Amino acid sequence: MAKFERHVFVCGNERLEGAVRPSCRPRGGRQLKDALKDAVKAAGLKNTVRANEAGCLDQCEHGPVMVVYPEAVWYGFVKLEDVQEIVNEHLVHGRPVERLRLAESCLNTPSCPHRP
Amino acid sequence: MAKFERHVFVCGNERLEGAVRPSCRPRGGRQLKDALKDAVKAAGLKNTVRANEAGCLDQCEHGPVMVVYPEAVWYGFVKLEDVQEIVNEHLVHGRPVERLRLAESCLNTPSCPHRP
Numbered sequence: 143m144a145k146f147e148r149h150v151f152v153c154g155n156e157r158l159e160g161a162v163r164p165s166c167r168p169r170g171g172r173q174l175k176d177a178l179k180d181a182v183k184a185a186g187l188k189n190t191v192r193a194n195e196a197g198c199l200d201q202c203e204h205g206p207v208m209v210v211y212p213e214a215v216w217y218g219f220v221k222l223e224d225v226q227e228i229v230n231e232h233l234v235h236g237r238p239v240e241r242l243r244l245a246e247s248c249l250n251t252p253s254c255p256h257r258p
Numbered sequence: 259m260a261k262f263e264r265h266v267f268v269c270g271n272e273r274l275e276g277a278v279r280p281s282c283r284p285r286g287g288r289q290l291k292d293a294l295k296d297a298v299k300a301a302g303l304k305n306t307v308r309a310n311e312a313g314c315l316d317q318c319e320h321g322p323v324m325v326v327y328p329e330a331v332w333y334g335f336v337k338l339e340d341v342q343e344i345v346n347e348h349l350v351h352g353r354p355v356e357r358l359r360l361a362e363s364c365l366n367t368p369s370c371p372h373r374p
Contacts, residue, residue, distance in 0.1 A: 144362040145330050151267065151312065189366070196267065197311030211327035214261050246260040250305070 147190040152208040155198035166205035181229040203257040216244040263306040268324040271314035282321035297345040307349050319373040334360040
């Protein structure tokens with residue numbers, strides 16, 4: 143293989159206590175990355191898809207968040223029990239999981255329903 | 259804005275001492291990310307390009323490495339003095355810096371000129 147067919151970045155950022163914006167790691171970001179890595183391997187995608195830890199992805203109010211490249215599909219408020227669906231639907235079959243997608247209007251915005 | 263126009267992930271991984279594969283952080287990965295972030299801001303791209311820290315990108319023998327999405331251009335053996343060129347050429351003008359690109363044959367391979 144050469145490039146990854148898909149490269150998933152899961153936010154594992156943790157701010158200092160008392161920070162204004164929330165952090166993904168204490169909301170489960172690290173476990174998500176580990177579960178995604180395991181599920182990718184179990185689906186036989188180990189050589190074509192990488193589940194990667196990332197620093198702050200800057201969509202903090204929607205965490206835990208992840209982004210799938212090259213298609214730039216963002217998922218937010220992801221729970222451990224969503225991981226298998228993301229792998230089966232998106233990473234195996236190329237169908238993003240619409241119910242978990244962050245709206246374009248929620249990305250990189252100072253104000254949205256999740257960031258009043 | 260909505261999605262980032264470009265999202266650059268710079269490996270900041272650091273393995274335990276004595277690990278078989280090398281690590282990007284002690285080879286300058288963290289400083290690269292910081293310099294890239296500063297240069298992106300100085301170029302007026304702060305709202306459209308994100309310079310992101312990443313965990314291990316698994317191209318360890320070519321470090322420090324970074325990858326630019328959505329185009330999936332990989333750079334290796336990047337030095338601090340290369341950062342401005344990456345910003346000016348690739349991130350501002352959309353022209354990848356060919357001299358710094360990792361060859362397809364170097365990606366995700368158990369053996370290449372850098373990984374004998």
